[in-house]
Amino acid sequence: MNMSPTFTTAERMAATGPLPPGHPAVKTRKVGVLLSNLGTPDATDYWSMRRYLSEFLSDRRVIETPRIIWLLILNLIILTIRPGRKGKDYDTIWNRELNESPLKTITRGQATQLQASIDAGLFGASGDKVVVEWGMRYGNPSMKSAIDKLSAAGCDRILLVPLYPQYAAATSATACDKVFEALMAMRWQPSLRVAPPYHDDPVYIEELAKSVTEHLATLDLVPEVILASFHGVPKQYLMKGDPYHCQCVKTGRLLRERLGLTPENFKITFQSRFGPAEWLQPYTDETIKALAAQGVKRMAVLTPGFSADCLETIEEIGAENAEYFLHGGGEKFARIACLNDSAGGMKVIEAIVRRELMGWVEGATPATVDVPVVASV
Template identity: 70%
Template sequence: MTPLSDIGRQTTSPTVGVLLSNLGTPDGTYYWSVRRYLAEFLSDRRVIEAPRLLWLFILNALILTTRPQRKGKDYATIWNRDRNESPLKTITRSQAEKLQQSIRDGLLGETKSNVIVDWGMRYGNPSVKSATERLVAKGCERILFVPFYPQYSAATSATACDKLFDVLASLRNQPALRVAPPYYDEDTYIDAIAGSLTERLFSAGFEPDVIVASFHGMPLSARAAGDPYYVQCHRTADLLRTRLGLPQERLIVTFQSRFGRAEWLKPYTDETIKALAAKGAKRIAVITPGFSADCLETIEEIGQENAKYFFDKGGEAFARIDCLNDSSDGMRVIEAVVRRELSGWV
């Protein structure tokens, strides 16, 4: 045991891992690749809270026979063909690489060679398991886990933690663990979203009649069960309105990507966008503050599918605002979270 008098003389710091994680992606756009991804995703008890045996029958007998082909075609419209991967994978890798470089350049006050950044997906590849094993193999005695979800939900943040806990449960020599909390109301995040929106609208050359803040949906039953996601989404929107000086009717909250027949959080994004155009709105902008990186739900669902809804109903100008991604503003958000959560470790 080290005497207290010698603690201040120690110069060797433990190796610390920073593990970034997002939702996930199929490895390709073909049927079997998308099926594998959807099977893993939709088998998660946190994602689908339904009677198990009934749901597995529906999933395997119905959903996985047709949905992979349809979603594969959607993925094909946004696929990064140079790297043969989805944009989400490309962006998450870049976020990890840029964070590692920022740490080397003195993000934490001085050059830190004992902080290693890696990344893994909750579903698909590269996995949280493989990333954790890499960090442990490199001697990381401590790991900061950063789920890339600004707002907390059991179906996103919690299941990401579940997966990591499962991995750690298999280790005899476990590293110490910290989990970064959601950052839905942090100044750096709100400033970044507001700045990104302002810059994009300036380049688009029009003032929107309405700004739609579209968040990923969830079953209404999840909110009733106590999930804080809905409240946190609205808190983010409230802070954005204040930062931008907009009245409530100029920046509205909607929820997208509903699945199945159950009632989900409302208002629905697609129905709202159709209604806005039908009521005479000619110019709208859509932001997706619940996503840290662009993916199928933002690029294809918002930028293609919902844009078509708007134009078909008489809309004239539609701007999809990119997620923060690995932009300088986006990296400042990630860096702020990491710097705060590593306090006392490095």
């Protein structure tokens, strides 16, 4: 394999002679891995929530409503009312010990465990050249701060890993936008790779299936229906060419087939719609209410579009939608956690990083997965 050379300062001096007076320090060349997730408020109070929501909802990738109209709605209505409501929701899931959201805790854990795995030999001796950082598209730590850390560590190549299994302009693309924005201000830009979506990656599908079977094995619950609930986007985004819907459907189909279930007892839905426009359907909340009304008594819901648990998975699914089901006549409801920084979740992230660092890091090779015989849950 043709590897780019890495030179220490001593090696450069031996090859080219002493550095001229005043020359900036020459660092050992390293490779950075930047894990990126959506974002988090710094706290649950009104002004912290307002800052976060303002940054998030001002993103043209997220809201495509004509700019002048949207800014009036955002600043006169939404940022007056919504911060208080969302702050109360965040308060119900807040990590009190670390004073942060679960998404921040989990994303840090993913980065820490990935670095530990690399240090323990994921890439053999070449692992000492790989540095892991993490950043959020909205809120802190910012993408720019993560890139600054990687640059200061001597990374002249960076692999960006948007932690979204399915590609959407409002998630993966805007993460790239923020990284490109940071690079625009740099005199010496690092080379950049962006990991593609992994919605149909065999390792990802296998670990999702394991998470379902292992979680259900701990419960006195055999679900009549399992829902795979993905975050929704406006339907017009699909009509404009966004591949998100198709990739969600493929993830759901592959997972259903891996679990040996039928379309009747494994359904795909979309949650978290906002505003009056039509979003991707079927809607999660309406589906859950309808199933309860039809006499379904036992249900489990997983959220395979999220790599880490957050407000939309813990509160929206685990509390709000669970209440819809139980109040509608259902008897038992289970929320299956995201892969997070579990052993299975780290297998997925490591598989992506191993594949995408090929040619940059000696010892980077594709991961393989042995899929067992299909068995129903």
